[in-house]
Amino acid sequence: MATTADLTRRIDVGLREIGAEADFLPELAAGWAGESAAERDVWYLEWRELVGRLEELERSYRAGAMTAEQRGRYRELLEKLRASLPLLERLGLPSPTVSLVI
Amino acid sequence: MDEVVIRDLDEANNAILEAATGTRELTSLELRQILGYVAMAGFAPAPLALAGGRLTGITWQGRVLRGSDRLPSAEVHYLRHVIARREWPVGTTLNDYLDSIRSVITDPSSGVLTSHLHNQHWQVTVVRQSGAARGPEGYAWVMVEYRVAIKHWVTAFQPAQGLNAIVQDPERQHQRWLRQPI
Numbered sequence: 001m002a003t004t005a006d007l008t009r010r011i012d013v014g015l016r017e018i019g020a021e022a023d024f025l026p027e028l029a030a031g032w033a034g035e036s037a038a039e040r041d042v043w044y045l046e047w048r049e050l051v052g053r054l055e056e057l058e059r060s061y062r063a064g065a066m067t068a069e070q071r072g073r074y075r076e077l078l079e080k081l082r083a084s085l086p087l088l089e090r091l092g093l094p095s096p097t098v099s100l101v102i
Numbered sequence: 103m104d105e106v107v108i109r110d111l112d113e114a115n116n117a118i119l120e121a122a123t124g125t126r127e128l129t130s131l132e133l134r135q136i137l138g139y140v141a142m143a144g145f146a147p148a149p150l151a152l153a154g155g156r157l158t159g160i161t162w163q164g165r166v167l168r169g170s171d172r173l174p175s176a177e178v179h180y181l182r183h184v185i186a187r188r189e190w191p192v193g194t195t196l197n198d199y200l201d202s203i204r205s206v207i208t209d210p211s212s213g214v215l216t217s218h219l220h221n222q223h224w225q226v227t228v229v230r231q232s233g234a235a236r237g238p239e240g241y242a243w244v245m246v247e248y249r250v251a252i253k254h255w256v257t258a259f260q261p262a263q264g265l266n267a268i269v270q271d272p273e274r275q276h277q278r279w280l281r282q283p284i
Contacts, residue, residue, distance in 0.1 A: 013186075013187050013239050017186060017187055020154075020156050020169075024154055024155030025155075027169055028154070037222070038146070038223075038249055038252050038256055039149070039151060039152070041220070041256065042151070042257050044220075045256075046257060046259075048267070048271065049259060049261055049262065049267065052261065052263040055263070
């Protein structure tokens, strides 16, 4: 049975991992042409997975399961992802499926 | 003792491609032997993979990683999915992670799906319920991706959206289950 502490930690991990990869996108883009097709596809699969985890965060946000601090970080993450959309499109990585405006 | 019908990984790859394109129906013995070779393929030892954002700041083998660092692919996936996000149980070592992947590939209850990623590269996806492999931040299924062209695994993690993450991916064309998961 998941506890509130488990859920809080899970949300923290999700916010951290998606935010960290979003921060890394410009660097990834800079070296993208030098990556093998296999590596670029791994980034596709892994980024698609992060998009799936973002949906989980969205549900937690809507359900009021985030702390006030997490809600602030979630809004910052959405802003960061909104700014990253052109880069995601250029790299052929999946765009977030949740609304980036709240 | 089973008769050997698939002799090596090259033959396994040819059989996978024939099955993926519908020109051959594999027997359960053939599929089992193919998966035996796939299980031994491992992650590609080269080229080294980018650590990426998730590993930034993690200490590994005495150094603090930066996103631009390059590491063997097996280590990158281990650090992302076992250490940074605890999809596998706490205490899972790199060798435990690799053993866990091998056991998913060879488990007769696993599902085996072929698809043509971006309509360019054939991949085999092996899925099994995570069971004892599920860690604190894990999910219900384990997914292992094997890329036919490079003859190696390319990633293995526990997808948040389960099998839907795979079968509903619009970039996976020509999907065909060689065996349905139990």
